Amino acid sequence: MAHINKEAVQTAFDECCKTKNYTFAYGTAGFRDHAIKLDTVMFTTGIIAAIRSITHGGKFTGVMITASHNPPQDNGVKIVEPKGDMLLPSWEPEITRLVNLASNETFDAWFDAMVEFYKGKVTSKVIPQIMVAHDSRESSPHLLKCLLTGVETWFGKGRVTIKNHGLL
Numbered sequence: 428m429a430h431i432n433k434e435a436v437q438t439a440f441d442e443c444c445k446t447k448n449y450t451f452a453y454g455t456a457g458f459r460d461h462a463i464k465l466d467t468v469m470f471t472t473g474i475i476a477a478i479r480s481i482t483h484g485g486k487f488t489g490v491m492i493t494a495s496h497n498p499p500q501d502n503g504v505k506i507v508e509p510k511g512d513m514l515l516p517s518w519e520p521e522i523t524r525l526v527n528l529a530s531n532e533t534f535d536a537w538f539d540a541m542v543e544f545y546k547g548k549v550t551s552k553v554i555p556q557i558m559v560a561h562d563s564r565e566s567s568p569h570l571l572k573c574l575l576t577g578v579e580t581w582f583g584k585g586r587v588t589i590k591n592h593g594l595l
Contacts, residue, residue, distance in 0.1 A: 457505025462566030470577035477555035492561035
């Protein structure tokens with residue numbers, strides 16, 4: 428397992444994760460809510476997507492930032508498996524728990540839970556790969572930034588292959 432720079436992660440966490448004391452739920456459509464509340468979700472979701480890639484031997488895992496059928500002030504995010512399927516339902520409770528720790532507990536509680544989750548899933552030195560894209564909502568670029576910040580600080584810049592398709 429690669430070294431995680433806790434201090435760098437905490438700095439990025441404090442800058443990105445502004446939504447506190449709020450409970451999120453991951454469902455078939457991923458996380459959906461008012462866009463201004465999703466910063467904390469994005470930070471954690473990016474890390475989880477990269478871990479999911481590792482569990483698939485480094486195959487690309489997708490992340491789509493969109494809420495196409497919701498009101499304009501909303502947005503959302505979903506993780507897509509390497510073959511294009513939705514995130515395995517068995518992962519949904521864990522991602523929900525970790526996102527809610529980020530929103531409702533201390534940084535240390537979230538960090539310790541993330542490390543345990545990471546250690547439980549990562550057994551090799553596979554380089555994770557994620558593919559990201561977003562819709563045209565005004566909030567999407569900011570949410571993408573939170574997602575990428577989480578990934579790059581957790582794994583270290585350049586230690587994750589990120590293919591950013593931008594606006595789709």
